[in-house]
Amino acid sequence: MSPGLSCEYPERPLRPEPIETCDVLVVGAGPAGLMLATLLTRFGIDVKVIDDRPTKTTTGRADGLQPKTIETFKQLRIAEPVLRRGVKIFDIAFWNSTRESSLRRTARQDHFPPIVDVLEPFILLVHQGMVESLFLDDMKERGVEVERNSSFESCKITEDSPYPVEASIADKAKDTQRKVKAKYVVGCDGAHSMVRKSMPGVVMEGENSDANWGVLDGEVESDFPDLWSKCAISSHNAGTILCIPRERNMTRLYIELAPAAGDVTPVAGTPNSSRGASKSEATREFVMQRAKEIMHPYSIDWVSIEWFGVYKIGQRVATSFSHKNRIFISGDAGHTHSPKAAQGMNVSIHDSLNLGWKLAAVLQGTAKPQLLDTYAEERRKIACDLIRFDHEHAKAFIKNDAKALAENFRTNIRFISGVGAVYGNNTLNLPSWTSTRLVPGELLIPARAVRYVDANPIDLQLDIPMLGQWRLYFLARDYYASKYFLDTIAEFITSPESSVLGRVSEISKCNTPPPKAESDAYAQPQRYTTTGRLFTPALITQTPQKEFELTDLSPMMQDARWTVYLDRLDQKTSPFRKWIGGEVREGETVLAVVRPDGYVGAIGKWVPEGVEECAKWLDGYFGGILNV
Numbered sequence: 001m002s003p004g005l006s007c008e009y010p011e012r013p014l015r016p017e018p019i020e021t022c023d024v025l026v027v028g029a030g031p032a033g034l035m036l037a038t039l040l041t042r043f044g045i046d047v048k049v050i051d052d053r054p055t056k057t058t059t060g061r062a063d064g065l066q067p068k069t070i071e072t073f074k075q076l077r078i079a080e081p082v083l084r085r086g087v088k089i090f091d092i093a094f095w096n097s098t099r100e101s102s103l104r105r106t107a108r109q110d111h112f113p114p115i116v117d118v119l120e121p122f123i124l125l126v127h128q129g130m131v132e133s134l135f136l137d138d139m140k141e142r143g144v145e146v147e148r149n150s151s152f153e154s155c156k157i158t159e160d161s162p163y164p165v166e167a168s169i170a171d172k173a174k175d176t177q178r179k180v181k182a183k184y185v186v187g188c189d190g191a192h193s194m195v196r197k198s199m200p201g202v203v204m205e206g207e208n209s210d211a212n213w214g215v216l217d218g219e220v221e222s223d224f225p226d227l228w229s230k231c232a233i234s235s236h237n238a239g240t241i242l243c244i245p246r247e248r249n250m251t252r253l254y255i256e257l258a259p260a261a262g263d264v265t266p267v268a269g270t271p272n273s274s275r276g277a278s279k280s281e282a283t284r285e286f287v288m289q290r291a292k293e294i295m296h297p298y299s300i301d302w303v304s305i306e307w308f309g310v311y312k313i314g315q316r317v318a319t320s321f322s323h324k325n326r327i328f329i330s331g332d333a334g335h336t337h338s339p340k341a342a343q344g345m346n347v348s349i350h351d352s353l354n355l356g357w358k359l360a361a362v363l364q365g366t367a368k369p370q371l372l373d374t375y376a377e378e379r380r381k382i383a384c385d386l387i388r389f390d391h392e393h394a395k396a397f398i399k400n401d402a403k404a405l406a407e408n409f410r411t412n413i414r415f416i417s418g419v420g421a422v423y424g425n426n427t428l429n430l431p432s433w434t435s436t437r438l439v440p441g442e443l444l445i446p447a448r449a450v451r452y453v454d455a456n457p458i459d460l461q462l463d464i465p466m467l468g469q470w471r472l473y474f475l476a477r478d479y480y481a482s483k484y485f486l487d488t489i490a491e492f493i494t495s496p497e498s499s500v501l502g503r504v505s506e507i508s509k510c511n512t513p514p515p516k517a518e519s520d521a522y523a524q525p526q527r528y529t530t531t532g533r534l535f536t537p538a539l540i541t542q543t544p545q546k547e548f549e550l551t552d553l554s555p556m557m558q559d560a561r562w563t564v565y566l567d568r569l570d571q572k573t574s575p576f577r578k579w580i581g582g583e584v585r586e587g588e589t590v591l592a593v594v595r596p597d598g599y600v601g602a603i604g605k606w607v608p609e610g611v612e613e614c615a616k617w618l619d620g621y622f623g624g625i626l627n628v
Contacts, residue, residue: 004208013510022402024183025048025365030331031348032332034135037049041213046149049145050146051150058129059306063246065419068345068418070416086246086247089245092409093107095234099236105226111408116414117445118446127246134146142515149173155195155198157327162183164183165185167182172344172399184326184327190349193332198327202323207378210286215339216356218251218302221303224243231243234405256294257282317335318335318380321351321379322372328375340393341390343390350382355375366507422441439600449576450545463532467528467597470596472591476541477585480552481586484611491556493615500622501618501622502621504628537556539565541564542576542626588605591604591605
């Protein structure tokens with residue numbers, strides 16, 4: 001080296017990593033996160049999904065789909081795989097022992113009695129990974145996949161336009177960090193949510209129990225006679241089990257691990273479980289032994305075990321589900337409870353359904369940002385309703401109170417099914433001024449009709465697929481007696497010059513179209529978006545099919561021919577009977593406005609000369625929600 005020369009080179013400035021952007025960052029790829037991501041993807045929203053796990057759920061976790069969740073999957077046209085593979089539970093049995101008598105069946109009843117009006121009166125038992133696969137496959141078909149090994153660390157609101165939320169993400173595989181800027185961040189990251197911890201002032205309120213419970217998934221051999229029914233089994237001296245059949249010949253047992261109430265003789269060669277166990281002491285062998293003691297005199301042995309876990313019961317709710325309507329939480333991030341009533345996955349999925357369509361509407365410019373206020377208001381109410389039910393449900397289990405358990409189950413059966421999740425009055429749910437069986441803030445009641453164009457009998461509440469659009473159901477007993485009203489109001493709501501719906505429909509036509517998927521060739525979504533992506537009109541009439549032609553309808557309903565329905569007057573399924581109840585006189589028209597998530601928003605009954613009043617009513621309702 002020549003004298004005076006240096007080997008030092010000037011430092012080059014490091015190239016900053018490009019900051020990623022998206023409309024919505026979804027943190028967590030469990031059922032809540034994947035439901036939200038699936039909806040947003042279908043609605044054409046730029047969504048990024050991250051999860052700190054390397055793969056989807058493979059064993060254990062949630063396993064029960066309630067009737068309302070099954071209906072939601074049907075509206076999304078993704079239900080068939082789980083309906084084929086799942087186990088359907090139609091009944092529940094209660095078993096008890098006393099000091100005087102050994103374990104015996106004390107009651108058996110339909111899981112969903114006729115007072116619960118549902119299409120599918122059963123719980124569908126499927127593995128959580130199977131549910132996640134439904135969403136993952138749907139997203140992949142539309143070009144979106146989960147970014148795995150990506151751990152959310154924190155986020156903050158910067159007010160930088162147009163992406164005011166900045167999140168820090170750690171790549172666990174590469175041991176690097178990156179920034180993602182989004183318009184909204186949603187934490188679907190479970191009970192220990194890091195997104196929730198990034199929301200100033202938001203904490204979990206409630207209580208945790210000291211009671212430990214074990215859970216075992218596996219194939220068993222047993223002489224217990226009700227192994228293939230859902231069973232609540234209460235031993236007077238050994239504790240309680242909830243027994244649930246699973247797919248692939250498996251059985252799930254939730255096993256109480258509190259100290260046994262009396263003398264319990266352990267099976268030879270197994271640990272004595274008569275005392276309680278801490279979570280660290282509750283080994284698989286300990287839990288299996290306790291199960292044998294509770295089920296005595298019936299035998300139970302495990303051929304194989306797929307999943308084992310221990311948990312504590314706790315009922316807690318977040319003080320808020322949103323921060324400045326920019327950062328949200330959904331699912332277990334907002335509420336925790338016991339798993340024995342099969343509510344967690346179901347309530348979480350419907351948290352995301354409630355939020356998904358609202359985020360999409362605001363991002364697409366069709367709804368006012370204030371619409372997002374209703375998410376925390378509506379879903380926190382449902383979470384609190386869930387906690388109240390679960391507290392009594394878990395208490396009855398812990399006390400081995402068979403009577404209280406059965407009574408609590410009967411009292412809350414509509415809520416358990418999902419159809420009893422009811423919202424209060426707000427801008428979306430107007431108090432009804434006419435007497436019908438449809439109630440704003442509640443779900444559509446199941447009803448059947450015949451589709452005009454192909455004479456197919458269909459379930460009205462499911463026939464129109466979930467595309468993020470409102471539904472306007474016009475019920476006219478005699479179409480021709482209501483023709484003036486129907487034609488005039490159709491002209492009004494499709495006119496950009498006259499109505500809120502008409503103006504905002506024009507906006508919706510300019511939005512980025514949702515990504516196409518191969519399955520769309522079968523679902524044919526364009527049949528239901530003939531007036532744009534904002535709303536789908538539907539006509540239900542008792543006029544016989546042979547007495548009118550599509551050419552007699554307004555241009556709006558001619559275009560929407562796939563949603564013209566005939567009420568065949570079946571006393572058990574008629575929409576006029578089930579939705580309205582009272583008489584609809586000749587010339588009267590009932591108009592039910594149904595939200596994109598299937599909840600009734602508003603309902604009114606009109607005479608032909610009331611068309612101007614109806615127009616003002618519609619403008620008043622939608623003017624408070626849509627971005628005019």
